[in-house]
Amino acid sequence: MTTALSLQMLEAAVEQCYDAILVTGAELDAPGPRIVYANPAFCRMSGYAHEELLGRSPRLLQGPETDTATIERLRQCLREGRRFEGTTVNYRKDGSRYCVEWHISPVRDAQGRISHFLSVQREITARLQAEQQRELLASALNATADSVLITDRAGTIVFANRAFEAQTGYPVAEVLGKTPRLLQSGQHGADFYQQLWRNLERGESFRSTFTNRRRDGSLFHLEQTITPARDADGRISHFVSVSKDLTERVEKEQALQVLAFTDKLTGLYNRSFGEQQLTHEWNHARRYRRPLSAIMADLDHFKAVNDTYGHACGDRILALLGDTLRRCVRKSDTVIRWGGEEFLILAPESDAETAAQLAERIRCAVAALRDPQVQRLTISLGVAQLSGSEETAQLIERADRALYAAKAAGRNRVEIADGVPA
Template sequence: MKSIASHIEASVIAQALDQSVNAVLLTEAHEGEGGHRIVYANAAFLRMTGYGEEEILGQNSRILQGPDTCGEVIRRLRQCLADGTFFQGSTINYRKDGRPYVVEWSVSPVRGASGEITHFLSLQQDISGLIAAQKATQLFDRILNATDDGVVITDSRGTIEFVNKGFEEITGYGLTEVLGRNPSMLKSGEQNADFYTEMWNTLKQGHSYKGTFVNRGKNDQLIYCDETITPLTDENDTITHYVSIFRDLTTRVLEEQMFREMVRFDGLTGALTRTAGELALENAFMQSRGSKLPMSIALADIDHFKQVNDQWGHSTGDVVLKTVSGNLIAALRANDSVIRWGGDEFLLIFGGCDLSHALLLAERCRQAVADSQHENVGVVTLSIGLGELRPDEALADLIERVDQAFYRAKKTGRNQTQVSTAEEPPAVGI
């Protein structure tokens, strides 16, 4: 009965080994030239190596080694076999057709009834796919970290699972500070809810969303980003992740803002440039028409400015222009505008101001300039033409009327304000 039970048990063990997903190899313990011969290889081992059973039995397992097999690992294996101790390691082996694969295996001694080692049992697994996946992941990380662009990967709920070095450089936040959090932590408050609603509506439809985001970094500074967010889906078209790639545009945006400021304001005087001033004038005109509020403008010119340049040089003339412009800006209200209209001419916009109030402001400007002393030059004065926009009058007609009033101020003695009205009032000033 005992032999029958042992036979049944051995049969079950053999079936189990043959059906195992791991490769199993049994070798003799005998050393020497013909030692460590393979006496058993299961089906998984044969599939892994490509050898037939009749080709592998009786062979030494070194038949699987090749040029990239690690010599140090093999030396350690042989030492463990000689010592009769457990071995575990991995290296590159070769299939029958010469193709390499990465094997991870363990070897245990099998002892007989008297305790002597009779065989070695090896359990092996082809981990080439795992190694390839690890290498792909490492390469993926290297690629993502090689770019200066920021990369964020979140799950379908928006929880951050990965950020690259570019993200850390741009935002100032490290990986450990953002894992498990939501990218909304970067919101600056500069963009309204409609912006984000449009973004989510696009993403939930499975489409990529591209836009300029104004985020806030760890240092509390605004970061302008050109960003593309792409949803990733599985085989059932279910969104599993979102990938965001963004480029830091902050330097460029700030440079553009600075450039716009330079274009908007005259570099010498600080007044609006002619181009920016024409736009301001048009806006004031449209606002007056829409609100039915009054609007007045004035054209001011520095008296005898050519003589200043001729006598003291253009550098002194530039100082005078800058000082006069500063006087005008300081004398006016915050919502008024000073435009360098050309050369030494300044156009002033008095929004929401009727003619009587505009005359007070114009005179305040004229007096502020007259009260200033300029090195070498002494006192300079202004001639000013002033007018209020009439009902149904075109902006060009208003400018023409003010221009005529300005020339009257020049012709009738300078250092005065001439007003353009239906009646022709006397000049105001000295």
């Protein structure tokens, strides 16, 4: 390839280059280097025609917001013959401002002397504005008290705000590149998440109350809305999750629910809730023709405990008895404080003989207790198995009669109600 052809190709490439290119002389005395060439991209960027630029100093592009420190650093690099990189604000011919990114290099002749400076420039106004908007958005999202999480289309986390850190205990840097699955608590079934993804894939928001797990393993509750975000072509590109922490409210509601069905002194179910459980177990036993037994238990000589040692001691004994009953029964059994020192144990899937074995285990456990004041405690128990025709009240009445039979026979014993279930 001839030198002339090479020069033609180089000139064509520079003329058609997307980046703005400016060539100046190497003189550094005031007013500084003068422009000897500007390509069409530079003319479009600055608003000046090529003829208007030739012989003039690039200082004509400077204005009130041009960074003086950057210009001084530029001049120092030129004096030392070093490459310069920087950004600043320049002004077009019509006075409008624009942001420019510079790369200026010295051009040396055959003797190694600097003969020119080559400046390759690119307007970055739109990029800086976009970055400023992103920074403003990130600042706003970090200022909100609600947790904000953004994932890409595949569900990979690309942004989390400071409220997310406070809510979950996960530093943002630790979750970027991961998925929200790390928050799952196991409290929601597969159908919950399937419905979530069905909504999102249809381009619909999904809103629900989530129970998630923090970094330290503790659970927290939140009202969460997940919304698809679309790109310029209308395709779903990201998912935005905004969450409000409901932990305090949910825990208060749960505490109220516990108070509604729990006996405050013993921590067992109270009679109101116990009656509901009795009806539930009775319906199950009748529908599926399965055995159900009831054990009525009463602490022996409890009135004497209250009279001799006072009600504070009596309350302590009842709480101790509640703990003992909980330890003795199966997970499927229900222990209810029926009233005063009287307790009802519902034993589903148990015939009278099996329930009597459970009652005997309870009796032995209570007999083994030792209290600093009362010393030895005993309990009497009556067992009844549901017959095919009786109602709940009749079952409880038969268990109660068996209990009083145990009392009459000397206490600290188990009695089974008469009658064989039909």
